[in-house]
Amino acid sequence: MSREILVCCGTGCLANGSQAVVDEFRSASEGLDISVKPYIKKVGCNGFCENGPMVTILPDHITYYRVHPKDVEEIIQNLDKDPVERLLYKNEDGKPVRSRGENPFYVPQLKIALRNTGIVDPGEIDDYIERGGYEGLRKALAMSQEEVINEIEISGLRGRGGAGFPTGKKWRSCFEVPSDQKYMLCNGDEGDPGAFMDRSIMEGDPHSVLEGLAIGAYAIGASKGILYIRDEYGLALQQVQKAINEAKDRGFLGKNILNSSFEFDCEIVRGGGAFVCGESSALMSSIEGRVGEPRVKYIRSVEKGLFEKPTVLNNVETLANVSYILAHGGAEYAKLGTEGSKGTKVFSLVGKVNRTGLVELPMGATLRELVFHVGGGIPGNRPFKAVQTGGPSGGCIPERLMDLKIDFDSLKANGSMMGSGGVIVMDDTTCMVELARYYVKFLAEESCGKCTPCREGLRNMLDILTRICEGDGEMSDLDLLEELAFTASNASLCELGKTAANPVMSTLEHFRDEYEAHIVDKRCPAGVCTNLIEYRILPEKCKGCSLCAKNCPTNAITGELRKPYVIDKSLCIKCGNCKSKCKFDAIAVE
Amino acid sequence: MMITVDGREICAYPGETVLQAARREGIWIPSLCYSEATEPTSSCRLCMVELLEKNGRSKLVTSCSYPISDGLKISTESERLTKLRKTLLKLLYSQAPENPLILELMKRYDVEPEKKLKEKDGQCILCGLCVQVCKKLGSASLATVQRGTTKKVSTPYDTQAASCIGCASCATFCPTKCIEVTDTEEGRTIWNKKFEWVRCEKCGIIITTDKHYKASTDSDTALCSDCKKKAITDVFAETLGEE
Numbered sequence: 001m002s003r004e005i006l007v008c009c010g011t012g013c014l015a016n017g018s019q020a021v022v023d024e025f026r027s028a029s030e031g032l033d034i035s036v037k038p039y040i041k042k043v044g045c046n047g048f049c050e051n052g053p054m055v056t057i058l059p060d061h062i063t064y065y066r067v068h069p070k071d072v073e074e075i076i077q078n079l080d081k082d083p084v085e086r087l088l089y090k091n092e093d094g095k096p097v098r099s100r101g102e103n104p105f106y107v108p109q110l111k112i113a114l115r116n117t118g119i120v121d122p123g124e125i126d127d128y129i130e131r132g133g134y135e136g137l138r139k140a141l142a143m144s145q146e147e148v149i150n151e152i153e154i155s156g157l158r159g160r161g162g163a164g165f166p167t168g169k170k171w172r173s174c175f176e177v178p179s180d181q182k183y184m185l186c187n188g189d190e191g192d193p194g195a196f197m198d199r200s201i202m203e204g205d206p207h208s209v210l211e212g213l214a215i216g217a218y219a220i221g222a223s224k225g226i227l228y229i230r231d232e233y234g235l236a237l238q239q240v241q242k243a244i245n246e247a248k249d250r251g252f253l254g255k256n257i258l259n260s261s262f263e264f265d266c267e268i269v270r271g272g273g274a275f276v277c278g279e280s281s282a283l284m285s286s287i288e289g290r291v292g293e294p295r296v297k298y299i300r301s302v303e304k305g306l307f308e309k310p311t312v313l314n315n316v317e318t319l320a321n322v323s324y325i326l327a328h329g330g331a332e333y334a335k336l337g338t339e340g341s342k343g344t345k346v347f348s349l350v351g352k353v354n355r356t357g358l359v360e361l362p363m364g365a366t367l368r369e370l371v372f373h374v375g376g377g378i379p380g381n382r383p384f385k386a387v388q389t390g391g392p393s394g395g396c397i398p399e400r401l402m403d404l405k406i407d408f409d410s411l412k413a414n415g416s417m418m419g420s421g422g423v424i425v426m427d428d429t430t431c432m433v434e435l436a437r438y439y440v441k442f443l444a445e446e447s448c449g450k451c452t453p454c455r456e457g458l459r460n461m462l463d464i465l466t467r468i469c470e471g472d473g474e475m476s477d478l479d480l481l482e483e484l485a486f487t488a489s490n491a492s493l494c495e496l497g498k499t500a501a502n503p504v505m506s507t508l509e510h511f512r513d514e515y516e517a518h519i520v521d522k523r524c525p526a527g528v529c530t531n532l533i534e535y536r537i538l539p540e541k542c543k544g545c546s547l548c549a550k551n552c553p554t555n556a557i558t559g560e561l562r563k564p565y566v567i568d569k570s571l572c573i574k575c576g577n578c579k580s581k582c583k584f585d586a587i588a589v590e
Numbered sequence: 591m592m593i594t595v596d597g598r599e600i601c602a603y604p605g606e607t608v609l610q611a612a613r614r615e616g617i618w619i620p621s622l623c624y625s626e627a628t629e630p631t632s633s634c635r636l637c638m639v640e641l642l643e644k645n646g647r648s649k650l651v652t653s654c655s656y657p658i659s660d661g662l663k664i665s666t667e668s669e670r671l672t673k674l675r676k677t678l679l680k681l682l683y684s685q686a687p688e689n690p691l692i693l694e695l696m697k698r699y700d701v702e703p704e705k706k707l708k709e710k711d712g713q714c715i716l717c718g719l720c721v722q723v724c725k726k727l728g729s730a731s732l733a734t735v736q737r738g739t740t741k742k743v744s745t746p747y748d749t750q751a752a753s754c755i756g757c758a759s760c761a762t763f764c765p766t767k768c769i770e771v772t773d774t775e776e777g778r779t780i781w782n783k784k785f786e787w788v789r790c791e792k793c794g795i796i797i798t799t800d801k802h803y804k805a806s807t808d809s810d811t812a813l814c815s816d817c818k819k820k821a822i823t824d825v826f827a828e829t830l831g832e833e
Contacts, residue, residue, distance in 0.1 A: 448741075449738050452635050458739070464706070487677040487678065491650065
């Protein structure tokens with residue numbers, strides 16, 4: 001029986017040493033007889049990065065986690081026997097899970113954009129073609145431009161980059177503008193902290209993006225395409241470049257594509273890592289070699305975009321969906337999701353949650369399913385507090401709204417947004433004021449600084465939030481925060497500024513009591529803001545083991561062995577080391 | 591084309607912006623970063639107006655860059671606009687404290703400085719007009735550098751810009767008058783760069799900097815505008831045979 005061994009070589013697994021695992025598999029299988037010799041394949045991100053390196057054995061889909069090169073020998077020897085149990089994933093009840101299909105992290109998922117990621121070798125175009133790749137482009141080229149646009153409109157696809165603009169509508173507007181030159185762009189400038197959806201697709205299945213780009217170019221009538229990818233994404237840049245070269249060699253890019261008269265060429269432009277360059281007009285400005293600042297868009301980029309020519313810009317995940325839609329039909333795709341949001345969405349699930357990683361769910365799944373089913377709930381069964389969707393300029397959603405369906409419109413109606421799909425889970429040890437301060441700090445640094453309400457509003461919101469976190473806040477600060485937030489969201493030039501106040505507004509709406517506790521009682525309920533907390537050893541719980549004292553960097557803890565220790569508050573720097581080291585839960589934060 | 595501003599019908603030309611049409615008709619809309627000489631940057635946001643849409647809703651747009659189309663309905667005053675302008679002025683004041691122009695606008699809109707806003711050093715409001723003007727004139731010696739709260743206007747790597755001709759147009763256009771120009775008998779210093787004067791060969795008054803003069807004319811004889819006029823008159827007189 002022919003076997004394939006898929007070793008995940010996404011950025012996460014590579015960092016965990018998966019290249020050494022691949023090498024070990026190759027050398028260990030070298031001497032095997034041709035009849036049993038497995039084929040070793042390097043694949044893209046499987047999404048369950050925290051348990052990497054991941055190894056999947058086909059055809060049975062046995063999946064091993066945290067594989068070390070020294071485990072390889074045993075895996076090879078057990079290929080025809082029972083799986084190596086110690087390397088399998090253990091369920092919440094401790095039972096080992098054989099295949100990916102039984103793993104609770106994967107069970108609720110539906111992979112469309114990630115259909116090939118983790119399965120195909122991103123460096124082998126034949127692997128992609130074998131799984132139906134470039135079938136969408138072939139079908140598109142047999143259709144008229146308008147028929148392709150109709151197909152996308154029927155699918156109901158909306159942009160996955162954040163704003164959720166209908167893709168078909170965008171293409172149609174650009175198609176209708178006559179011009180000698182048009183551009184088809186791909187936005188791979190994923191900048192949200194903790195988000196890695198687009199990176200994983202570009203690394204693991206670059207051809208699905210290129211195919212989508214070529215289909216879009218055909219539909220709008222563009223002969224030139226650019227993929228704007230942030231420079232920090234080294235592996236993605238490498239894989240996409242390789243894919244471009246291979247696609248050119250095979251006639252999927254270049255002149256007379258698939259023997260038609262359609263001509264399309266594309267190249268990569270590397271972004272310098274500015275968050276704002278993910279905004280469409282700033283991105284185009286950056287490609288043109290100018291300062292990456294947004295411009296007013298009263299004349300839309302579908303009319304005058306890159307180099308003043310009609311331009312369509314689509315996100316990586318959107319394009320990966322486009323190639324699927326053309327291959328399987330718009331009507332088929334529209335069966336998935338909700339009334340206003342069709343298809344699936346990829347999320348990067350991070351924070352205080354048991355299972356973190358890359359997740360693709362049908363639109364309309366609830367936040368509860370995402371956090372508690374896929375994510376497996378909060379570590380240590382701590383109380384859930386809120387979930388932040390939409391990245392730094394999204395908003396937080398409290399427990400009472402957890403049954404909210406995840407789609408573009410319902411998230412927006414509740415003060416957050418879909419954004420590009422970052423999901424950060426928070427428990428009772430997360431301070432919501434500090435959280436707002438963190439996001440505002442990120443945005444204040446990443447604002448392009450062009451317009452007053454965003455640049456100065458963020459600067460002052462950060463100043464006020466820092467004051468509150470340090471215990472110097474006043475109740476009137478909240479009014480000023482609201483005033484600045486109102487101005488930023490109404491008067492800013494681009495969407496970054498318009499959404500920049502979301503973290504402040506949503507935490508003020510749902511967690512005003514925490515702000516008041518900081519200001520009035522000078523207390524941080526989550527025990528995070530160092531100026532407002534004190535560490536104390538509970539004498540009834542302390543066993544006098546001295547572990548805390550040994551780990552205290554300022555020698556603030558003293559005592560006698562087997563008797564309760566004490567913290568000298570004048571020396572304590574509130575680093576929390578003692579609390580994290582204590583085995584008896586004897587250290588209280590007050 | 592006809593557009594309506596605050597209920598008043600005014601005539602506007604294709605290619606114009608709302609602000610241009612309104613100003614021509616004497617309708618007041620505040621702004622700091624707008625100049626007829628350059629492309630609008632829409633950065634100060636003071637010139638925002640309400641665009642009244644057919645469905646009864648209204649949308650905020652910057653009048654300095656919003657293009658005219660027939661039948662546009664605009665309102666320059668609303669509760670929302672007043673609120674926004676007041677906050678914007680407080681924020682502008684925190685960047686350029688005690689600036690006369692901003693104080694004047696604050697007086698007009700009845701705004702007091704907000705003491706809780708952290709005041710910045712200097713007077714630059716980062717409107718970017720200097721950058722635009724310099725680019726328009728062909729030097730492009732200035733740019734906004736960095737981003738976010740550390741953004742500033744500067745020359746390349748904060749050094750002397752090779753392309754700067756010392757014309758000081760940046761300083762002339764600066765709404766808060768914060769670009770330092772030092773003119774002495776010997777010459778001009780601007781953006782860390784020193785320029786020598788070109789003086790009128792006839793009367794000796796300062797015409798402009800050497801680099802600016804060179805960039806503007808091919809003539810070998812340096813004359814001030816008065817002496818140039820006089821010289822031309824002399825030529826005319828000679829041609830017509832008059833004394």
